[in-house]
Amino acid sequence: MEKSNSLKAYLLLIAAVFAIIMGLKVVHAPTQITLLAGGGFASVIAILFGTKWKQIEEEIFGSINSMIIGVVILLLIGCLIGSWILSGVVPVLIYYGLKLISPSIFLFFACLICSLMSIFTGTSWGTVGTIGIALMGVAEGLGIPLHYAAAAIITGAMFGDKLSPMSDTTIMAPTLSGVDVIDHVKHMLYTTIPGYIISLVMYIILGMGFGTSGVVSSEKTQLILDTLQKSFNLNPILLLVPIITLILIIKKVPSIPTFGIGIFLGCLCAGIFQGASLSDMGNVLYNGFKGGIGVQIVDKMLTRGGMASMLSTVAFFISAAVFGGPLKAAGVLEFLIDKLTTSTKSWKTIMAGAYVLNIIVVLILASYYALFTLMGPIMRPLMDKYGIPRKNLSRMLEDTGTATAWITPWNVTAIFAVTTLGVPISQYALYAPLTYLGVVFALIYILTGFKPALGKIETPSTDVVEI
Numbered sequence: 001m002e003k004s005n006s007l008k009a010y011l012l013l014i015a016a017v018f019a020i021i022m023g024l025k026v027v028h029a030p031t032q033i034t035l036l037a038g039g040g041f042a043s044v045i046a047i048l049f050g051t052k053w054k055q056i057e058e059e060i061f062g063s064i065n066s067m068i069i070g071v072v073i074l075l076l077i078g079c080l081i082g083s084w085i086l087s088g089v090v091p092v093l094i095y096y097g098l099k100l101i102s103p104s105i106f107l108f109f110a111c112l113i114c115s116l117m118s119i120f121t122g123t124s125w126g127t128v129g130t131i132g133i134a135l136m137g138v139a140e141g142l143g144i145p146l147h148y149a150a151a152a153i154i155t156g157a158m159f160g161d162k163l164s165p166m167s168d169t170t171i172m173a174p175t176l177s178g179v180d181v182i183d184h185v186k187h188m189l190y191t192t193i194p195g196y197i198i199s200l201v202m203y204i205i206l207g208m209g210f211g212t213s214g215v216v217s218s219e220k221t222q223l224i225l226d227t228l229q230k231s232f233n234l235n236p237i238l239l240l241v242p243i244i245t246l247i248l249i250i251k252k253v254p255s256i257p258t259f260g261i262g263i264f265l266g267c268l269c270a271g272i273f274q275g276a277s278l279s280d281m282g283n284v285l286y287n288g289f290k291g292g293i294g295v296q297i298v299d300k301m302l303t304r305g306g307m308a309s310m311l312s313t314v315a316f317f318i319s320a321a322v323f324g325g326p327l328k329a330a331g332v333l334e335f336l337i338d339k340l341t342t343s344t345k346s347w348k349t350i351m352a353g354a355y356v357l358n359i360i361v362v363l364i365l366a367s368y369y370a371l372f373t374l375m376g377p378i379m380r381p382l383m384d385k386y387g388i389p390r391k392n393l394s395r396m397l398e399d400t401g402t403a404t405a406w407i408t409p410w411n412v413t414a415i416f417a418v419t420t421l422g423v424p425i426s427q428y429a430l431y432a433p434l435t436y437l438g439v440v441f442a443l444i445y446i447l448t449g450f451k452p453a454l455g456k457i458e459t460p461s462t463d464v465v466e467i
Helices: 003-026 031-048 053-066 068-087 089-100 103-121 124-129 131-142 146-163 168-177 181-208 214-231 236-250 255-274 278-287 296-302 307-329 332-343 347-365 368-385 391-407 412-421 425-431 434-448
Strands: none
Touching (some): 003 332, 053 307, 068 089, 068 236, 068 278, 068 307, 068 412, 089 131, 089 214, 089 296, 103 124, 103 146, 124 412, 131 214, 131 296, 131 412, 146 168, 146 181, 146 391, 146 425, 146 434, 181 391, 236 255, 255 278, 278 307, 307 332
């Protein structure tokens, strides 16, 4: 890349980062507005540097177009949550959860059950938006801090999403890296299992503080149980709704019809068991369940869901596309890749640099799908040149994309988690070690040259690599 172009890329990247910092830390504007403003600022600078608006527009709408299915699924999950609360599905799950789960093992149990569900279904969003909602209600009833509960739920959901052969990310990462899916899953264990074990141990230790519920928690739990019994028909038949939905997911029925059926079953049960009218159903599907039971703690735990609750997250999709569009169109990403390839001296520096680069790119694009699509094909020849097994690349995409998405404030995955579970990222991030320890362990393996976790490194090729 020419020196003048390098300077322009530097300035554009610095300007975009500056706009984000000013918006979030100085102005304290909503993240969506900050991203839109940052994208607009970057677009003006890119145009002044010679980038055509048409190019920027194509990148923005290309990113939005790639997110459409995610937007539809997001809106359906909002409807699903609302219908499952109105029908009594979520209340019955909370009821039996409070009856059966001890506070001391709750965090460990929540992580484990979400892990199993996400492994069997391959969907982290589906896990968080269904069983995760019920577990948050149980946590509140047991007196467990909600940020602990959210962290355990996210850790479990992400664990399966990274390792399940049915997960879209577990298929995309190796496919775009030129790696067998099973080899990819096996290689993921080196960075995923240590972080997962640390997470489970931490949840056991945290749970020791809730070994005895105490008088206050016991009274609160009993109040919730009594209120749920009075307010809903808690027929065990309602458990068939999540079971049927789970079976559909396991059978690999596409997400949209699966969630559509889950919503239909929720509405059907709302009419049969709770006496809800069509008007009630329509209102809850859009606005969510608004409580109104009269007991504050129960109203708070059940006031969730609805299509409207997801609209702010949809705004994040659009804002992220606007922010990343000018940077892609102006060649900033190509500039970063060029800097990496011209400054590396060994396979260690290429891998460590690639991890850093992937993190920068996913922060810019705010989407691990975009990261996989862009960086997978670009980095493959670089891996080959330095004799690095490609399974390191596929693992890298998951470590930097799938995992960190849950703790990046403007990433749509993190915003989905915040919207659905009602806990800010700043509160749960520290207690979800799996979201960041994958990168840490990967860098340790690189620096120490730990062969089992890296594979056999060949002698670097002298062939020219075309990026």
